[in-house]
Amino acid sequence: MKIDNPIQQHIDSLREQLHQHAHAYYVLDEPSIPDAEYDRLFRELQSLEAQYPESHSDDSPTQRVGAAPLDAFVSVEHEVPMLSLGNVFSDDELVAFDQRLRERLDYPSELEYAAEPKLDGLAISLLYEDGVLVRGATRGDGSVGEDVTQNIKTIHSIPLRLPKRGDWPKRLEVRGEVYMPKAGFEAMNAKAREQGDKVFANPRNAAAGSLRQLDSRIAASRPLDMYCYSVGVFEGELPATHSETLAMLGRWGFRICPESAVVTGASGCAEYYQQIGRARDTLPYEIDGVVYKVNSLKLQGDLGFVARAPRWATAHKFPPSEELTVLQDVEFQVGRTGALTPVARLEPVNVAGVVVSNATLHNMDEVKRKDVRIGDTVIVRRAGDVIPEVVKSVLERRPKEAPAIVMPSHCPVCGSDVIRPEGEAVARCSGGLYCSAQRREAIKHFASRKALDIDGVGDKLIDQLVDGELIDHVDDLFHLTVEQLASLERMGEKSATKAIEALENAKRTTLPKFLFALGIREVGEVTARNLAMHFGDLEPIMQASEDDLLAVADVGPIVAAHVKSFFEQPHNIEVIDKLLEAGFVWEPIEVAEQKEAVLDGHTYVLTGTFTAMKRDEAKQQLLALGAKVSGSVSKKTTAVFAGDSPGSKVDKAAELEVPVKTEEDLLELLKTM
Numbered sequence: 232m233k234i235d236n237p238i239q240q241h242i243d244s245l246r247e248q249l250h251q252h253a254h255a256y257y258v259l260d261e262p263s264i265p266d267a268e269y270d271r272l273f274r275e276l277q278s279l280e281a282q283y284p285e286s287h288s289d290d291s292p293t294q295r296v297g298a299a300p301l302d303a304f305v306s307v308e309h310e311v312p313m314l315s316l317g318n319v320f321s322d323d324e325l326v327a328f329d330q331r332l333r334e335r336l337d338y339p340s341e342l343e344y345a346a347e348p349k350l351d352g353l354a355i356s357l358l359y360e361d362g363v364l365v366r367g368a369t370r371g372d373g374s375v376g377e378d379v380t381q382n383i384k385t386i387h388s389i390p391l392r393l394p395k396r397g398d399w400p401k402r403l404e405v406r407g408e409v410y411m412p413k414a415g416f417e418a419m420n421a422k423a424r425e426q427g428d429k430v431f432a433n434p435r436n437a438a439a440g441s442l443r444q445l446d447s448r449i450a451a452s453r454p455l456d457m458y459c460y461s462v463g464v465f466e467g468e469l470p471a472t473h474s475e476t477l478a479m480l481g482r483w484g485f486r487i488c489p490e491s492a493v494v495t496g497a498s499g500c501a502e503y504y505q506q507i508g509r510a511r512d513t514l515p516y517e518i519d520g521v522v523y524k525v526n527s528l529k530l531q532g533d534l535g536f537v538a539r540a541p542r543w544a545t546a547h548k549f550p551p552s553e554e555l556t557v558l559q560d561v562e563f564q565v566g567r568t569g570a571l572t573p574v575a576r577l578e579p580v581n582v583a584g585v586v587v588s589n590a591t592l593h594n595m596d597e598v599k600r601k602d603v604r605i606g607d608t609v610i611v612r613r614a615g616d617v618i619p620e621v622v623k624s625v626l627e628r629r630p631k632e633a634p635a636i637v638m639p640s641h642c643p644v645c646g647s648d649v650i651r652p653e654g655e656a657v658a659r660c661s662g663g664l665y666c667s668a669q670r671r672e673a674i675k676h677f678a679s680r681k682a683l684d685i686d687g688v689g690d691k692l693i694d695q696l697v698d699g700e701l702i703d704h705v706d707d708l709f710h711l712t713v714e715q716l717a718s719l720e721r722m723g724e725k726s727a728t729k730a731i732e733a734l735e736n737a738k739r740t741t742l743p744k745f746l747f748a749l750g751i752r753e754v755g756e757v758t759a760r761n762l763a764m765h766f767g768d769l770e771p772i773m774q775a776s777e778d779d780l781l782a783v784a785d786v787g788p789i790v791a792a793h794v795k796s797f798f799e800q801p802h803n804i805e806v807i808d809k810l811l812e813a814g815f816v817w818e819p820i821e822v823a824e825q826k827e828a829v830l831d832g833h834t835y836v837l838t839g840t841f842t843a844m845k846r847d848e849a850k851q852q853l854l855a856l857g858a859k860v861s862g863s864v865s866k867k868t869t870a871v872f873a874g875d876s877p878g879s880k881v882d883k884a885a886e887l888e889v890p891v892k893t894e895e896d897l898l899e900l901l902k903t904m
């Protein structure tokens with residue numbers, strides 16, 4: 232069946248628009264329309280293509296999402312071989328390289344070079360016929376590579392077809408490097424680490440591994456990108472220079488490395504090398520050197536090739552970003568949330584210009600997975616400003632009795648117990664209130680709006696107090712004087728007095744607030760409230776066994792383990808005792824047996840403005856009676872209590888046939904309980 236002409240035209244127009252928007256977004260970094268609009272056009276095209284399968288086209292933007300898995304890759308013979316480059320490793324070798332070329336050409340003046348960063352990725356060939364991408368292939372051995380077209384198509388910055396009115400030749404082969412940006416690589420590995428999956432050693436392996444997936448949906452999920460740097464097959468007239476060729480590719484929609492430049496003579500090359508070397512850590516992609524190419528294509532032709540490498544180009548390598556060294560010991564660092572991270576102490580080694588003597592091992596799961604032991608010879612990687620890491624052990628070089636790395640049972644900073652409840656990925660110090668690694672965060676949390684809400688004692692002031700060693704632990708806050716505070720930078724007498732008053736007022740509090748303010752891991756506002764309601768006072772909570780704790784609403788094994796372990800730490804108890812001595816008081820909560828759980832199994836929604844009591848107050852009373860209070864109406868909702876000017880929740884309730892009641896009904900309910 233032939234498609235209606237207007238429909239085909241509309242499909243064509245959608246494809247053209249999407250191509251242009253994708254180019255603006257992925258190649259130029261200048262989105263032309265909001266993402267939502269792009270998605271809308273994309274979905275419209277998808278549904279039209281589904282409705283009219285005969286409109287299928289391999290270069291449609293919808294073909295980027297990944298296709299059915301292949302059984303194997305097909306070999307591809309390169310019409311023009313993909314050559315390798317010679318190397319220079321020093322300025323002297325660079326000068327010699329330049330001199331050789333000028334002698335060979337009998338060139339009287341300085342040569343012009345096109346210079347560009349050498350990306351650490353995978354060389355790829357893209358073949359276009361009549362402006363449409365027909366094949367993407369790996370370099371392979373230079374003569375024969377593999378057809379990875381399906382995976383190549385998932386990379387958004389690679390044009391599936393060239394601009395309609397371009398002066399491109401009938402057959403065009405573009406070459407460049409497919410790579411994984413540093414940020415995407417770090418994010419992908421962080422996620423894998425969290426989920427206990429395998430991580431990639433470096434961005435180059437990640438890019439290569441992604442392109443060699445038979446299932447292109449995997450490649451589609453990976454953050455790959457490409458910079459183009461040359462042409463292979465070219466049926467037509469090329470410009471006079473390499474830099475003009477790059478500019479031409481840019482006009483046709485290919486991504487060109489913005490750090491590319493034209494320089495003069497060996498000194499210009501050396502300067503470029505220095506400049507890129509200084510920028511190396513901050514570039515968003517990983518590089519292992521720079522490349523110089525004689526800019527004039529005519530001179531390139533005159534120079535020709537030697538073996539499989541062009542005479543007219545060379546790579547100037549940077550020191551490598553991975554080195555071997557010996558792991559001498561492992562220490563455990565305690566983070567500000569109490570998490571313990573294994574850190575390798577290394578025999579100092581120079582990695583890409585920086586001496587590295589510490590490297591992260593991330594967590595114990597990864598230590599186990601990589602089977603790293605003390606005394607091992609390890610590969611250390613340092614890239615950009617990321618913390619150096621141990622990539623893996625060289626097993627062949629393992630000494631006879633290499634001890635395993637063991638998580639300590641006590642915090643190396645404060646001596647409190649280290650706990651790792653079952654199901655948790657991270658081991659933590661349980662001395663949250665006392666541990667000096669955690670105190671800054673602990674004090675900030677204690678004074679924060681949601682906890683004790685101490686006006687005028689914000690994060691900045693707490694930083695000043697900790698840095699100035701005026702306080703060690705939260706209880707020290709309550710021994711500060713106006714004079715001490717007023718002597719701090721940006722603190723006047725007036726604000727100092729106010730802060731001291733606020734501290735004084737904070738001592739009259741409620742048990743739930745106090746519990747929450749202690750910053751026990753996994754104990755949020757709701758859990759603190761539930762614990763308070765269940766036990767009535769602090770002492771019984773401190774004495775509670777794990778079984779006692781498990782009886783509290785919404786408390787599971789992980790929360791119970793954290794609460795129990797927190798109150799088992801003598802140092803935490805010390806700080807709590809000092810807080811009580813400083814004058815903290817609250818009304819104990821009457822734990823009325825009959826009151827408990829009368830509303831168990833009921834779920835209420837509160838909406839609108841209440842007059843007799845605040846909505847939050849009503850919520851707390853309902854919670855105390857064992858009810859659940861939810862923010863949204865569902866079929867499980869028992870009733871909605873609506874105050875003045877209620878919102879859409881009332882409509883939703885009507886739709887689901889959930890009863891809607893008034894504030895009076897609510898007061899009545901609470902009174903009878």
Ligand SMILES: [Zn+2]
Pocket residue numbers: 565642643644645646647660661662666667668
């Ligand atoms: Zn500690």
